[in-house]
Amino acid sequence: QKPEITQGFVKVYTNGWLRKWGDRWLEINKDFLFVYETKDSPNMTLCVPMDSIIKVDISNAYDIKNGNLFAIESNSLSEPEHFYCASAPLCLKWIKSIQTLVHQSPQVGGEEPIFAESSAKVSEATQDEELVLMEGWLEMYLLGYIYNGWVRRYFLLTKDTLFVYKNDQTKTTNPLETLHIPKMITVSKSDESHPNRAFTFKLCTATRIIHLASKEEEDMITWLEQLTNLIHPDNPLLNKSLADSTVSSNDSAADDGESGGSGTVTEGYVMKKNFGMVGLARPWRKYFLTVAAGKDFLYFNNPRDTTTRLRISMQTVVNVTESSQFPELGFEVHTDDKKVHIHQAESKEDRDRWINALKFMRNQFIDYFEHLQIDPDTLNSQARVKDTQIDNFIDPIEVKNGRCPVLVKVIGKRRIRTRIVPLSAKSLTDTSVFVLDCGMKIYQWSGRSAPRVVKAKGWDLTNKIRTKERGGLAQVINLDQGKDNNAEFWAALGGKPAPKKTSDEALAEFKRQQEEEDKQGDNIRIYRICGNDTPQETRIKLIHEGTRPPPKEFLMFDSVSIVDCENEIYIWVGKEATTYQRKLGLVVALKLQKQEGRNSFVTLSRVFDKGETILFKEKFSNYPGMLPIHVGKQDKKKSSVASSQEQKAIDVLEMHQSAPPSPSFYSDPDVAGKIIKVWKIEGFDKKELPEELFGQLWEGDSFVIVYRFPYQNKEKNLVYFWQGKFSSRNEKGTSAYMTVDVSDEIGRDVEQIRVVQDKEEEHFLRVMCKYNFIVHRGKYEVANEEAHQIPRLYACKGDNELVHPVEVPLSCFQLSTLHSMVLLAPNHSYVWNGVLCNQFEASCAIKLAKSKDTPTVIGEEGKSDSTHEFEGFWKLLGGKGKYYGHDGHVETRKPHR
Structure with a gap:
């Protein structure tokens, strides 16, 4: 038997200076009765185990005799707890529902509640060391009428609850706050909104954000890991990448909101148009918007605010579009109550980032069984299709054996990408590089106008296929346009076309299209088949959508993932995936391939865990051995045999007194040149910085710097690419690509030098010091008004x-x-x-x-x-504290290394 009601508003007689009836939110389940301050609040005021309830019935206390009041008696409560309902029928529903759950409990009496407002102490169960996952001191940010700031509190974490105490001596008494973990949306590392605290993180709920700080980074990481495991138990990617995200800046959280997973948090300032009478007096209001875990829009006054000013549930969102009223910076959020919430971002890039992120989050709530018209009852018959019956199916084994040739297009100038194209000579273009994989023969055909960096990527791709998929036995044949008389190559493509000269206008149009594609990138979606072998427990979930390559951690060993790359669809099969998941994965891929509006040429391929192909790995950002090609000088190997060296005793004093290596001044001993241009790497593109910012770098970014100096009656150029220690892996790789690109544009007399933060060579430092060299924390933000106030x-x-x-x-x-x-x-x-x-x-x-x-x-x-x-x-600085040498024990100084 199911209870008639499991949640709703009631009134509780509250304690305080003014004893009165206050609104509370009541929830019941088979194990507990919970009372919260509000519907979405994590603050729990009462928790009673169902098996401890002795009696629940109508009460006439407080002279209430209209049948609207009921009382609960429990072994865990020192006195009955009363609840006032809006009507007598509703009161009877609550009584019957609670009685139903009490009778279903294994036994009545015994356990005490996690926390009871009227009890004198916290339940002994919560103090059981086996149930306490973590405890310790943290600082908590509070907003008050008189004082805003950090206060020290003692925290105790159990599986379902986070207790807040004044100190560690009061653990046996009532906590200051009792926060229920299921009511929390997400936990994440804070940005630089709290400059006087180094290690801060925040708990996000529907009604408030709880800002916390630890003294040590290790403590912060431990708290984050424990809370993440409780709040997001089904998100291993979030747990795995947690330590990295706490060390680096939030740049890929950022990754423009394009990363998947339920723990993603997209946030930033927006202007929101007000409704009604408020809108007449004040049309726009500035908010700090946080989209937490892809579930809720939460609006705050600023990043330090602790109270939610406005909330919109993602489940109510129907559509997200650009605003026709404000086409420059505006975007609209349409909800199912027919309201249109109009926002304006700070820049066009931010507007596009918001739209892409919000569309992805909205797509997570789509029922893909219904959307793709998949009938679970007829799944077996739909999956009974042979590979040979599937249009454009590519079997990696057949490709390796040479029975299924594949033509791959290498395109891009800033975002170098690979794409399978139709096996025809008509696919070849002057501005791209093509790789024809015929098994034991691999051809690379380079267009006459293809950029050098694209050719390098083509060579890299052919070499990886030859060495990693063919055991080094395949023959690589390089062909350049105009020098491509190879009968086998053209036979595989259906014959060599008649010579045709591409006009300058057509070539310019090709390059323009390529620039547009570089900006947009290739959209990648990943669908995961979650659940068991029964249709009722299986779900198709969109876990990633965006133009940036996703991390391979999205692929889970016990599931099937469909990687949709527009012109290519891959079915990735985990080693512990069930038969039902494999069948459903094939059906989903076939439905996607035949979707309305797609290109006529869409390939489909199946790859297995630990047996992925090179072309599949190219779609991801962090497969081992698939990192971007590097630009830099490497020492030539003198021998293939490592030479042994004479072992000497280590002299520590000599190490400190040793002279630094002689600097390389690149024929510019007087540093007589000047910086011409500086670009900041933004994702897979570059953005030029104004001249007044020459000499300023940010540790969360990578930069390309062009330095020009006189040399032997002419000019010589150095292209430095400086990589901040917290710059993302993609940005570091892009900085190398951009250096090649910039060098091609300059022409001759160019040297390329990689510079890593904190390991800068002397010539680079001398150049930058001419411009008052300074390194800032975090990432560069254009027109960041708050930067001057912090x-x-x-x-x-x-x-x-x-x-x-x-x-x-x-x-x-x-x-x-x-x-x-x-x-x-x-x-x-x-x-x-x-x-x-x-x-x-x-x-x-x-x-x-x-x-x-x-x-x-x-x-x-x-x-x-x-x-x-x-x-x-x-x-x-938060007060005078301890630092290196504060006690006077440091008396001498060694040379700074």
Whole structure:
């Protein structure tokens, strides 16, 4: 028997200065009765185990005799708990439903609740060490009428609940807050919205965001892992990539909202058009919008806000489109109540990012059985189709044996991509490279106008197929347009076409189309077959949609995934996938292949776990051995046999006193040239920076820098590609491609040099110091108004005139008695000099501080850093704490390496 009602609003008699009836949200299931502050709030005020309930019946307490009040008596409660309903029939429904669940419990009495508002202490069960997953001190960000800031609290985590205590001595009493894990939407690392805390993360719920901070990064990662496992138990990708995302900046969360998975969080500032009377007085309002776990639109005043100002459920979203009223920056969210929520993004790129991300999230709620018209009852008959009966089916075994030739087009200039095209000479174009795989013979045909980097990608592809799929036995034949007289090649393509010269207009049109394709990229969708061998428990889920290559972790060993690449569809079969999943995967792929509006040529192929083909791996971002080709010099091997070296005792003192390697000045000893252009890598493209930003780099990005200098009565060029330590793998690879691209545009006399953050060579430093070299944290944002309002801390470290400021987390732990620090605040600039800092570091710090139009305050460690004028410095750092050398034990300084 099922209960008549399982959730709804009731009133509870509340304690406090004014005792009154307050609205609460009541939920019941086979195990517990829960009471929450509001419907979507995670704050639980009462939890009673069903098997502890002794009696539930109508009550006449508080002189209420209209039949609207019922009471619950339980072994876990010191006194009966009363609930007031809107009507007497509703009250009877609650009583019958609770009685039904109590009778279904294994036994009545025994267990105590997780937490009861009226009880004197937390249930002993929650204090059982076997049930406590984690506990410890964290800081919690609170907004109040008088004070906004961080307070220290003790947290205790169980499987279903997060308890918040004032300190670790009060664990046996009522907690300050009881947060129910099932009511939480997602957990993620915070961005730089809390500059005075280095390691922050946030819990996102429908009614509030809980900002937390730990002292150590390891503690933050541990809390994130535990909470993620509880909130997203079915998302192994999120758990696996968690540690990486906490170390690096959120750039691929970012990945423009194109990453899949239920834990994705897309956020940023938007303007939202108000409705009704409010809209007449104030048409637009600025919000910080967070789309949490692809489930809810949550609107906040700013990134530090803790209260949800507005909420829209993703399940109510019907469509997401560009706004016809505001075509430049606007987008619309249509909901099933026929409302149109109009937004404006900060830039066109942001607008496109929002639309793509929101469309993907909306698509996750589609019933693909109905959408693709798949009948589970007739699945077996639909799956009884031979591979030879499928249009354009490609069997990797047949390709390897030479019985199924495949023509692959290598295209792009910035986004190098591979695409299977029809096996015909008509597919060949002047601007692309083509690879014809005939088994033991692999042909590469290069168009006369194909970029050099595309040719390099073609060589890379043919070499991988030859070595990894053919055991190095296949023959590679290179053909250039105009020098391609190979009868077997043209026979495989159905004959050589008549010579035809491509006009300049047609060539320009080809290049224009290629530029458009580069910007758009190839859309990739991944569908996962989830569930068991029964139709009732099986679901088709869209887990990724976007133009960026997805990570291979989306492919799970116990499922079947359909990778839809527009012109190619792959059925990936996990090694533990069930027979039903395999049949359903084939049917889904066939339905997608025949979808209305698709190209007539769509290939279908089946690949297996641990036996993926090179062409399949090319669709992903991180398959081993599939990283982008690198541009750089490599030392030639003198011998294939490693030579042994004489072992010597390690002299630590000699290591510190050894002279640095002699710098390479690339025939430019006086550094007499200048920077011509600087580009920032954005995904698979580049964006030029204005001249006033020359010399400024961001550790979350990669940059391409062109330096030109006079050499022997002519000009020579150096193309540096600088890679920030937190730049994404894709951006680092793209910076190498872009360096080749830029070098091709410049022409002759070009050298390409890769530079890694913190390992810059002397010539690069001398060039950048001419432009006041500085490295910022995070990623570069165009016209970031808040960047000037947030305090920033910079470290100046070095032993010569090449010292440059590097931004570090805003914390006193970053200070060192060996170096100088600069704190740039909105109203003041502070310079803090450690006791053992040198003149180069002190001069660099003062130069940076005085570059701002604010008063500069200088503090010397142990002397003037304790004055009244310097109090603001310590306040911004969160208080005066311990740092390297704070106790005076460091007395000497070694050369900075």
